[in-house]
Amino acid sequence: MEEAKSDKKVKWGKSDDWYSMDKVEQLDRANQGMTFSRLSEPALTVVLGVILVVLLLAGCLRRGLFYFTDVYPIVLMASGSALIWFILFMMCFNAPKTSGHLGIAQWLDYLKRLYVVIMQYAHLRWMLWPLALAVWFGLHAWTGSVSVQGSLDEMLRWSLLAIFALLTAMLASRANGARWFVCGWQMAGGLLVLSGVLAACGVLPLPYGVMRTADPEISSAGARLGGLLQYPNAYGAVAGMYALERLAAAARAMARPLSAGRLIAAVLPLMPAQAALLLSESRGAWLATGCAAVAAFALQRRGARLPLLLAMAAPLACAAWLYRQLAAAQLAPAPVPGLLALAGAWAAALLGTLLLCRLWHSDARARAAALTATVL
Structure with missing residues (x-):
């Protein structure tokens, strides 16, 4: 009798196990049905x-x-x-999935x-x-x-x-959603910056892309770049944000011994973005971008501050030179001289940044030369 009872308990235990396993499988199927x-x-x-x-x-x-x-x-x-x-x-x-129609x-x-x-x-x-x-x-x-x-x-x-x-x-x-954010930001920022700079150089005809005025309090050069936005203050704010983002990327690339191609890819949009910011002549955008750059420098780790300055030096100097050339022509130069000025400033910014990076990752004497060139 005791053996029979134990056999029944074993059978009931097995049936309970099979019942619980069926429930688990049903729940797993239901959860799998709700996925992609x-x-x-x-x-x-x-x-x-x-x-x-x-x-x-x-x-x-x-x-x-x-x-x-x-x-x-x-x-x-x-x-x-x-x-x-x-x-x-x-x-x-x-x-x-269920059989028949859903109730x-x-x-x-x-x-x-x-x-x-x-x-x-x-x-x-x-x-x-x-x-x-x-x-x-x-x-x-x-x-x-x-x-x-x-x-x-x-x-x-x-x-x-x-x-x-x-x-x-x-x-x-x-x-992988962040990659699409990076793609969209780079395409939008590059479109705004490059189209505006080409319009200021007289290469790309952009209606209402340049605001002209005779009031020296509004514009010292008599013309301000508005780009596709057709509003210099808004355009300067967007160009400043894009320049800061590219400056951070260039500083990260400068801090590591990367190949020349990867370094140039990181620094490539920086000079046109800084030039677009200067050509907008938006004092509010200049002030906001400068304060953000100072805050970024202060918040950097001690070892990452100098690469930030090295990444900014050559593009900013070339952007300032390009701004002076285009402002002297009131943002209406002939297409060929304007394009040559843009190409020369761009090439000088890339080569200068590449040279500073090579000096920074060399011996102590080369580092001192890089810092001296940055100060000058």
């Missing part, structure tokens, strides 16, 4: 990255979205892109699981601020305001910012 296939993850990241890069470039080409007439097509583009990406997101999202309970469970997956992106809360402002302006226009059209325009502008914040948060939470 390995092939869909990179595709979604690529689509999202391309959308953000296109929106950035479109904003640069549309005068920085300063005028409301430029905002309308970008809002349509951003809304359509977000809708397309969300459709692809839903198509790549593997719902738990109400299954649909509710499906939506609940989808909500859990979406909320894994913790940065989504940043889009709530522009979204709240868009809703506020919409309610203000609906309840009756002094300028209904102005409230609707502001609602569209903040809606665009909310969509961009949503797409940015989704990309930041994905694998």
Whole structure:
């Protein structure tokens, strides 16, 4: 009798184990059903990255979205892109497979699981601020305001910012999303800086890219560079941010014994960015960029301060020389002399930085020569 009872306990224990194993397998299948296939993850990241890069470039080409007439097509583009990406997101999202049609309970469970997956992106809360402002302006226009059209325009502008914040948060939470941020920033910054400098050199015809005035309090040279943004103060602020970012990258490259190609790639956009900042003649942008550079120098580790100065020396000197040449011609030189001046200043900045880097990574006497050249 005791052996029979023990056999029954063993059988019941085995059945309980099989039951628990079935439950675990069902839960694993349900969780696997709520994930993405390995092939869909990179595709979604690529689509999202391309959308953000296109929106950035479109904003640069549309005068920085300063005028409301430029905002309308970008809002349509951003809304359509977000809708397309969300459709692809839903198509790549593997719902738990069930036999037959889904009932109400299954649909509710499906939506609940989808909500859990979406909320894994913790940065989504940043889009709530522009979204709240868009809703506020919409309610203000609906309840009756002094300028209904102005409230609707502001609602569209903040809606665009909310969509961009949503797409940015989704990309930041994905694998390799930072590479797309780097790509978009370099393409947008390079487009703004290079187009503006070429316009100032008389090579690229850019309507309203140069603001001319006879008031010496507004411009000492009689002309200020506004670039694609057509506004010198905003253009100077963007050029200053891009110059600071490239300066940090050049300082990191200067601190290590890299090859000449990698060093030139890091320093390549620095001189045109500094020249664009100077040509904008925005005193506020100059002051903000200078304060940021001083703060960056103060916050650097003791061993990284001198590479920061070495990376800034040659490009800044060449940018100042180019600024003087173009300012003397009131930003309207002949195309050939302007292009030659740009090419000469650019080549001198690259060669000077390369020489300082080689001296810095040599013996003590060469380091002293590099520091002396930087001071001069």
